[in-house]
Amino acid sequence: MRKFISIIRNLLAVFLTLFILSWIIYFFNLDMKFSAVLYNLMQKIYDMRKRDKRL
Numbered sequence: 001m002r003k004f005i006s007i008i009r010n011l012l013a014v015f016l017t018l019f020i021l022s023w024i025i026y027f028f029n030l031d032m033k034f035s036a037v038l039y040n041l042m043q044k045i046y047d048m049r050k051r052d053k054r055l
Helices: 002-027 030-048
Strands: none
Touching (some): 002 030
């Protein structure tokens, strides 16, 4: 019984931690900020590529 309570407590701690982290990401809009940084980085890499044709 003690092991069962320990497992439940650990699962609850993990779920609570994940919930808090996801709420922080949502509240501060960190996913879109990260994607904007990633977009700018990918744009620089794309612009450095040599092309045979120009648009």
